[in-house]
Amino acid sequence: MPKLVHNQDPIEPKDIPGNTMIEMIKVSRTYAPDIKALSDISFTVDTGELFFLIGRSGAGKTTLLKLICNMDTPSNGLIEVAGYNIHNLKGKKLAHLRQKIGVAYQDFKLLSDRTVAENIAISMEVSYKKPRAIKQRVRDLLEQLQLTDKHDALTGDLSRGEQQRITLARSVANSPRLILVDEPTGNLDAATTERVMDLLTRCNKAGATIVIATHDSSIYKDGNHRVMELRSGKIHSLSRNNR
Amino acid sequence: MNFWFAVFRQAGRNLRQTWTSQLMTFLTVSLSVLIFAFFYLIYTNMIGAGDRLSDDLRLIVYLEDDPGPEMQEQLRRKINNFDKTESIQFISKFKAYERFAEQLGEDSDVLTDMPKDFLPASIEVVPLKSLRGYNQIKLFSEYLATLPGSEKVQYGQEWVERFYYFTRLITIVVLLSGALLILTATFMVAYTIRLTIMGRHEELELLKLVGATNNYIRTPFLLEGIIQGFMGSILGLSALYVLFQWISLHFAGPGLLNLFNFTFFPPMVIVSILLGSIGLCTIGSFTSIQKFLKI
Ligand SMILES: Nc1ncnc2c1ncn2[C@@H]1O[C@H](COP(=O)(O)OP(=O)(O)OP(=O)(O)O)[C@@H](O)[C@H]1O
Ligand SMILES: [Mg+2]
Numbered sequence: 327m328p329k330l331v332h333n334q335d336p337i338e339p340k341d342i343p344g345n346t347m348i349e350m351i352k353v354s355r356t357y358a359p360d361i362k363a364l365s366d367i368s369f370t371v372d373t374g375e376l377f378f379l380i381g382r383s384g385a386g387k388t389t390l391l392k393l394i395c396n397m398d399t400p401s402n403g404l405i406e407v408a409g410y411n412i413h414n415l416k417g418k419k420l421a422h423l424r425q426k427i428g429v430a431y432q433d434f435k436l437l438s439d440r441t442v443a444e445n446i447a448i449s450m451e452v453s454y455k456k457p458r459a460i461k462q463r464v465r466d467l468l469e470q471l472q473l474t475d476k477h478d479a480l481t482g483d484l485s486r487g488e489q490q491r492i493t494l495a496r497s498v499a500n501s502p503r504l505i506l507v508d509e510p511t512g513n514l515d516a517a518t519t520e521r522v523m524d525l526l527t528r529c530n531k532a533g534a535t536i537v538i539a540t541h542d543s544s545i546y547k548d549g550n551h552r553v554m555e556l557r558s559g560k561i562h563s564l565s566r567n568n569r
Numbered sequence: 570m571n572f573w574f575a576v577f578r579q580a581g582r583n584l585r586q587t588w589t590s591q592l593m594t595f596l597t598v599s600l601s602v603l604i605f606a607f608f609y610l611i612y613t614n615m616i617g618a619g620d621r622l623s624d625d626l627r628l629i630v631y632l633e634d635d636p637g638p639e640m641q642e643q644l645r646r647k648i649n650n651f652d653k654t655e656s657i658q659f660i661s662k663f664k665a666y667e668r669f670a671e672q673l674g675e676d677s678d679v680l681t682d683m684p685k686d687f688l689p690a691s692i693e694v695v696p697l698k699s700l701r702g703y704n705q706i707k708l709f710s711e712y713l714a715t716l717p718g719s720e721k722v723q724y725g726q727e728w729v730e731r732f733y734y735f736t737r738l739i740t741i742v743v744l745l746s747g748a749l750l751i752l753t754a755t756f757m758v759a760y761t762i763r764l765t766i767m768g769r770h771e772e773l774e775l776l777k778l779v780g781a782t783n784n785y786i787r788t789p790f791l792l793e794g795i796i797q798g799f800m801g802s803i804l805g806l807s808a809l810y811v812l813f814q815w816i817s818l819h820f821a822g823p824g825l826l827n828l829f830n831f832t833f834f835p836p837m838v839i840v841s842i843l844l845g846s847i848g849l850c851t852i853g854s855f856t857s858i859q860k861f862l863k864i
Contacts, residue, residue, distance in 0.1 A: 397778065417783060424780030437772055451578075452781040454571035500779075 345409075347373040347504055347535040348394055353403030355389050363389040364559045367403070371537060376530045378546040378567075379539040381556035387539035388432055390556070391506045394537070395429050396420065407504065425453045428497035432508035432539075434489050438482030442473065442492055445481050449500040467495040470525050472518070487513040494522060498529050505529060507538045511545060519545065572784070579789035580796070587765045591793075594761045595801055601753040602805025602846055605746040606834075610809065612739045613838075614831055619732060623698075626706070628724045630692040630713045635661050644716060648694060651712045652705075655695040662686040689720065703733040754801070754846055758794050758853030765790065766861045773862070787858050794854025798847035805846075806839060 348371040355364040364386045371377045379387050392398040393405055396412045405412060407423070415423060428449065436445050443464050450460045468474045471491045476484065481492055490513050497505055507526065511519040523545055530536050540546065546553055546567065555562040584591055636644060641659050648657055660668070665688035670677040696709060706729065710722045766773065776786055813833050834842075 395778070421777075421780045421782040421785075424778065426780075429778065435771075435775055435778070437775065448775065449779040451575060452776060452779050452785055454575060456571075457574075496779075 345373045346370045346406075347375070347408060348537070349404075349406040350393075351404045353393065353400045353405060355386075355393060355398065356401045362559050364393075364400075364556075367561060369554060369561065369564060371535060373535055374530070374533055375535055376527075376549075376551050377535075377537045378551055378553040379537060379556065380541065380543075380546065380553060381562070383541070384558075385556040386559045387556060388508055389559075391429070391508055391537065391539055395424070395427050395506055421452075425449075425500065426503045428500060428502035428505045430490075430494045430497040430505075430507045430510055434493045436481040436489055436492060436496075439480060441478050442468070442476045442481055442484070443478065445492055446496045446499050449496050449502075453500055455500070463499055464495075467499060467525075471495055471521060485513075487515075487518065490514065491518070491522065494525070498525065498534075501529075501532070501534070503534060505534050505536045507536065509540055510538060511540065511542045516544070575785060576788045576792060579785075580792045583765050583769070583789055583793055584796075587761065587768060590761045590764050591797070594757045594797055595804070597753050597757050598797055598801025598846065598850065599804035599808065601746070601750040602802045602842065603808050605743070605750040606806055606809045606842055607812070608739065608743045608746050609838075609842075610813070610834060612736075612743045613834070615736050615739055617832070619736060622732070626696070626724065626729075628694045628696065628706070628710055628713060628722055630694065630716065630722050631720045632690045632692065633718045633720055635690045636718065640718075644692065647716060648692075648713070652709055653697045655697055656693075657695075658693045660691045660693060662688055662690045665690065703729065750846070751849055754798065754849035755853035755856070758797050758850045759857040761797075762790050762793060762854045762857040763861050765793070766857065787862060790854055790858050790862070791851065794850040794852075795847055797854075798850030799843070801850070802843045802846035806842060 350370070351368050353364060353367045354362070356362050367390065379390065381387055389398065393400050394407060394412075396415075399413050407427070410423060412420075412423065437448075443461075446464045446467060447460050450463065455463075465474070465477070468477055471494070473488060473491060473495075476488060476492075481489060484492070490510065494507065494510055497507065505526070510522055510526070514522065519542070526536055526538070538545070548567075550567060552564065552566050554564045636659065645657055648654060663685055666680070666683075666685050669688060670680055673680065692713075694709075694713065696706065706724065710724055710726075713719060713722045773786060810833065813831075817831060
C-alpha cells in the first residue's frame, strides 16, 4: 500500500508571514506566432497579502495567473511560489503544492454534469479530507455565498453568476495558502459582490495570500492594498491604495 | 486508508458514468472465459480418459505357430531390445482355446467338435506407461510385425487413431479460444478504459490542476481492469459450472460421459483461470493508461 499521507508539505516551511509568497523576475510569455502576452514582469507578493491585478481586457492578467499556478510555462524569466521554482517541480511535489493553491478560473472549469456539492468537494477530495468534513465545509460555503438551495443542482444548469460563485467556493474550500481569483465578480450584482469579497477577506484574515484579477474598481478602491496595473503585457503601475 | 477510499469512490464513478460499455466489456470477457474454459474442460477430460484407456493398452502379436521355449526367449529378447515393456505374455494355441471356452461358458459345447489348436498362438505385449504416445505405439507395432513368425499385430488401431486426432483438434481449439480470451480481455478492457478516459478528459485535467497525485488519478482505472477481469471470469466460470451440472444431469447414466468420467476443474485450475483473466484485463487497462493518461 503506497504511503500517501501528505506529510512533507512543500509549501509550509517557507510559508511564514513576512516572507515572499510569489516572486517573478523578468518574466515573459510569448504566444505563437508573435503575441507578447507578458513581457519583462518583475514583482513580488508577500505572504498573507491581498493583491489586486487590474488592466484592460487582453492586458495579460489571466496569463499571469496561469503562470503562477503552473498551468502555463513562461517563455523567459523565473517564477517562485513559496520559495519553489514551480516550473521545476514534478510528480508528487507539484501535486502537493497545487493542493495548497486554490484557483478560481475565469472560464470556471466546472464539471457541468456534476452537482454543485461534488464540484466544490473535488479540491478537498484530492487531499483526502474526510467525507464528513467535506460535507460540512461545502454546506458552510454554500450558505456564505447564498447558494444553499443549489446543493444538488447540476452546475451546467446554473446561471453564470451562480457558476462563478461555485468556482470561487471550490478554490477556497481546501483552505489553500495561496488563492488566485480571476474576475470573481464579473457577473454579480453589488450585494452578491460584497458577499464574495467578504468570503475572500475572511480567507485573507485566516492567513491566505490572495491575488485577485479584476476590472471591477468597486472591489479594490477601498482599503489598503497594493494594486498592479498591466497594460498590453507590461507593468504600467504598482502602487499601494492609501485612501 | 483514505487513499483507497478515494480510489474506490473514483472507480465507482467511472463504472457509473460509462456503465453501458463497461457492461459490454464485462459480458465479452465472461463469454471469452466461458468459451475458453469450456474447451479446456473438454480437453482435460479427454486427457484423463486417454490416460484411463491407455492403462488397458496392449499389443497382441498373432503367431503362425506355438513358439518353443528357446524361440520364446529369443522373441522376448528381441521385443525388449526395441523397447522396454511392462510385461510380455505368451499365449499358446491351447491356452487360447481354454480362454475362449471359458468366455463362452455354458455355450462351450459348440467347441467340442473343434480341434484344440484352431486358434492362433499369440504374444501379449504391455508397453511401459511412459512409452504410450500415439507414434511410439505405431512404431512399436510396426516393429512387432517384423518379428519372425508374426502374422498380424492388433491394438485397436482405429480407435487409438481417432482418439489421437480428436485430442489434437481439441488442443488447437483450446489454443485458439485462449488466444481469443487474450485478445478480448486486453483489447476490450483497453478500449473501455480509453473511452472512460476520453469521456472524463475535463475532469482528469481539473484533477491535475487541483493537485491530485498520479496515483490518485491512475489507480482507479487500474482497479477497473482488475474488477473487469475478476467479475468477468467469475461469471464465465459460473456459467460453465451451470452448463456442466446441466449436462451431467441430463446425460447421466451409462454412456459417453461415464466412459469419460466427466469432472469439473480442480480448485487450482479455477484459481489460475481467475488470476489469468485478472492479469490480462490489468494489462489492458495499464496499456490504455500509459497511452492516454499522460501526466
Ligand atoms: N493560448 C493563447 N494563444 C494565443 N494568444 C493568447 C493565448 N492566451 C492569451 N493570449 C493572448 O494574450 C493576451 C493576454 O490575454 P489574457 O487572457 O491574459 O488577458 P486578460 O487580461 O485576462 O483579459 P480579460 O480581462 O479579457 O480576461 C491577449 O492578447 C490574448 O489574446
Ligand atoms: Mg482574463
